[in-house]
Structure formats: structure tokens, C-alpha cells
Amino acid sequence: MRIILLGAPGSGKGTQAEKLMEDYNLPQISTGMLLREAIDQGTELGKKVQEIMAAGNLVSDQIVLDLIRESLQQPDSANGFVLDGYPRNINQAQSLEDLLNSINKPLGSALLVDVDSEILIKRLSGRRTCSITGKTLNVYFSSEDEINECIDSGGELIQREDDNVESITNRINVYKEQTEPLIDFYKHKNLLKVIDGEGKITDVYDRVIKTLEL
Ligand code: ADP
Numbered sequence: 637m638r639i640i641l642l643g644a645p646g647s648g649k650g651t652q653a654e655k656l657m658e659d660y661n662l663p664q665i666s667t668g669m670l671l672r673e674a675i676d677q678g679t680e681l682g683k684k685v686q687e688i689m690a691a692g693n694l695v696s697d698q699i700v701l702d703l704i705r706e707s708l709q710q711p712d713s714a715n716g717f718v719l720d721g722y723p724r725n726i727n728q729a730q731s732l733e734d735l736l737n738s739i740n741k742p743l744g745s746a747l748l749v750d751v752d753s754e755i756l757i758k759r760l761s762g763r764r765t766c767s768i769t770g771k772t773l774n775v776y777f778s779s780e781d782e783i784n785e786c787i788d789s790g791g792e793l794i795q796r797e798d799d800n801v802e803s804i805t806n807r808i809n810v811y812k813e814q815t816e817p818l819i820d821f822y823k824h825k826n827l828l829k830v831i832d833g834e835g836k837i838t839d840v841y842d843r844v845i846k847t848l849e850l
Contacts, residue, residue, distance in 0.1 A: 637718075637850070638716050639716075639743070639848065640732075640747070641653055641718060641747050642747065642748045642815070643749035643751065644811045646751065646756040646763075647749040648837065650666060650669075652841060653666065655841050656844065661715075662716050662718055663713050663717050664720055665707045665708070665713070665717050666722075667703055667704065667720075669721075670707070681699065689798055690797045691803060691806060692802075694810060700728065704719070704735070708736075724814060724815045725814040725817075726817055726821060743827055745827050745828075745829050746827045747830075747848065749833035750830055750831065750832055751834055752834065753808060756808060757805075760799050764795055767786075775793070831843040
């Protein structure tokens with residue numbers, strides 16, 4: 637299975653990618669996650685991208701292409717992969733196509749996780765990560781029990797640097813301008829599949845499995 641997950645920030649594509657990775661033993665390749673790791677580790681790359689990401693802008697195509705190329709060379713992606721957050725514009729989609737053709741592993745599907753923009757803003761502005769369990773929580777949607785589980789174990793609810801309203805609005809605009817054209821790009825290549833990304837995580841996941849015919 638070689639798939640990419642498309643969707644606006646907050647559409648939940650990362651969550652679905654994680655579930656696929658667990659169930660089908662595939663590596664989830666998330667450019668956002670790789671870049672955040674670089675920032676946390678204080679590498680040269682991390683220093684270069686920190687401000688750009690905090691503002692919600694895209695980092696350069698060359699930087700993410702290098703990350704993707706390296707990840708695809710790892711032995712664990714030999715049997716397939718789930719790309720999450722890449723490609724994010726037409727140029728990246730073309731580079732990805734060239735790269736995959738050069739290793740004889742063309743893409744199987746591009747799955748769009750579709751979510752209404754009003755819901756996106758609540759999901760993103762309310763998103764927190766528990767510093768102890770690493771679980772993703774949401775101050776609007778998580779139950780009191782889930783939140784307390786973190787607090788009672790001594791954890792803190794951490795907000796991602798780019799989950800503030802200004803950056804969220806910018807990320808959604810960048811998505812509309814640069815990433816949405818990929819929907820037509822993949823439609824023309826007969827690779828596009830669309831699922832409704834609203835509702836419970838497990839219900840969305842059921843749709844993913846059904847749509848990808850797994
Ligand atoms: P989200 O989709 O929720 O905004 P991600 O974790 O996928 O979060 O990405 C966070 C940030 O990382 C983006 O706003 C952007 O700055 C950077 N980024 C991630 N993937 C790419 C990419 N393919 N091209 C350029 N920048 C990227």
C-alpha cells in the first residue's frame with residue numbers, strides 16, 4: 637500500500653495515518669513531524685524552519701523533498717508507506733511522482749479527508765498534547781476524564797507553537813491556495829478517493845479502511 641493522505645490542517649489525517657501504521661505495519665512519513673523533531677533537537681535544519689513553521693507558512697520544497705527521499709530509502713518503507721502532510725503543492729506532487737517512478741513504486745491512492753472549515757478551527761485551537769502520556773487531547777472535545785487522566789498523572793497540556801489563531805488562519809489559507817489544487821491533480825490521475833472526516837475517530841477510520849479496500 638502506497639498512499640498519501642490529503643486534507644486541511646486539523647482534518648485528522650495524522651491521526652488516521654497513525655492508525656494505519658499500527659494496523660498494517662507501515663511507516664507513517666509525516667513531514668510536519670520530521671520538521672518538529674528537527675526543531676526539538678535544535679539541528680541546523682530545525683533552526684532554519686522554526687520561524688517559518690510557527691507562522692504557518694510552508695518550508696522550502698527542497699527541504700521537504702530531501703526529508704522524503706531519505707525516509708523512502710529506509711528499509712521499513714519497502715512494503716509501502718503512508719505519506720502525511722506531503723505533498724502540499726503542485727511542485728511537491730510532481731517531485732514525488734518523479735521520485736516514486738524512479739524507484740518503480742508509483743502511488744496507489746491519494747485519500748482526501750474532508751472536514752468543514754469551522755470544525756477545523758475548533759480542532760486546531762483546542763488541540764493539546766499531554767506532556768506525560770503524549771496523547772492528543774482537545775479542550776473542546778475531550779471528556780473531563782481524559783483531561784483529568786493527564787493532569788492527575790502530573791502532566792501538562794502543551795499547545796503546539798503553530799496552533800494559535802493567527803497561524804491557524806494562515807495555515808488554512810495556505811492550504812486553500814497551495815494544497816487544494818492537488819485534489820484535481822490526483823483526480824485527473826484517477827488516484828483520488830474522498831472520505832468524510834467528521835465524526836468519531838473510529839468511524840472515520842472505518843471509512844478509510846472501506847474506501848481503500850483494505
Ligand atoms: P498541519 O497539517 O496540522 O498544519 P503538519 O504537522 O502537517 O500540520 O505541518 C506543520 C507545518 O510544517 C506546516 O504548517 C509547514 O510549515 C511545515 N510543513 C509540513 N509539511 C510540509 C511540506 N510538505 N511542505 C512545506 N512545509 C511543510
